[in-house]
Amino acid sequence: MSAGEQALPLVPGVPLALRGPAPVRVVAGFGFWLFLLSDIIIFAALFATYSVLSGSTAGGPSAAELFDKRHVFMETLCLLASSVTCGFGLLALNRTDARALYFWMAITFVLGVCFLTMEGREFASMVAAGAGPSRSAFLSGFFALVGTHGLHVSLGLVWLAVMLLQVVTLGFRPMVSRRFFCFALFWHALDIVWVGVFTIVYLGAK
């Protein structure tokens, strides 16, 4: 740990104003947490849009006709499992155990790719069946919401690949660990958004 990373010892009675600056890890983690919450507010707006438009099918296919629940269940399991393997990877990162980190993060990456492949195939089959985003307001809302989530997952995979390369080339520096740690938070947050997606979009389909 560098000097900036060192946690200051806590004397419980010392008032906040007299304590030293917070360690970089705490500041970076908190800042990233704020970013995640603002990202979730973007999703809140998309969820609101979808909920308002979900009945406006303009004579096109409705949600209940389009979605296959078994397919969605597999997608959900992929993302949930990848969230857990990402957590195991984070534990390996804390132990600076490179081999375990590569192992768990590789599984996380593969599960993320599985999820994206399934989602991509679903989108492609919908567009092929004439249920693309331009068909109705409901489908515009659907593609905006689920597509934004998919875009986040894709960017997360790029980020994960970059972080693995950084561990390979730079090793377990505090800077690299901090970024990897932020990635793990991002990945868990995406899974939380997906819980909302599968409940409102797929299971709530009427």
Added chain:
Amino acid sequence: MQVQAQGQPPGVDPGERHGARSYLIGLTYAVALTLASFWAAATPLVYAPAVPVLLAVLAIAQMGVHVAFFLHISSAPDQTNNFLALLFGVFITALVVFGSMLIMTNLNHNMMSMDQLMKMQR
């Protein structure tokens, strides 16, 4: 691990108390809640108008499980900042989602349908 002077970032399991166990407990709960959600959406056993409420409860419970066991956010004293930020995020999310739905339902309710409007103009 000593308690840090300025709190904890989110995602840190304090003192690595649970390690992998925290994630496994979270996984168990999350899988159980997911199965319950898919079951609730398909079953004829639950009174149909109550299903959306049941789904909402299960989803909120699962989000709580993710926050507690994967993100390790808690209301512990060294997590005050994270927890307050989370509460604010939840507040804004609820405002945006329920506010929009309330307003749009109200608008739909007050808006006359097209054929009724045509009839009035005749």
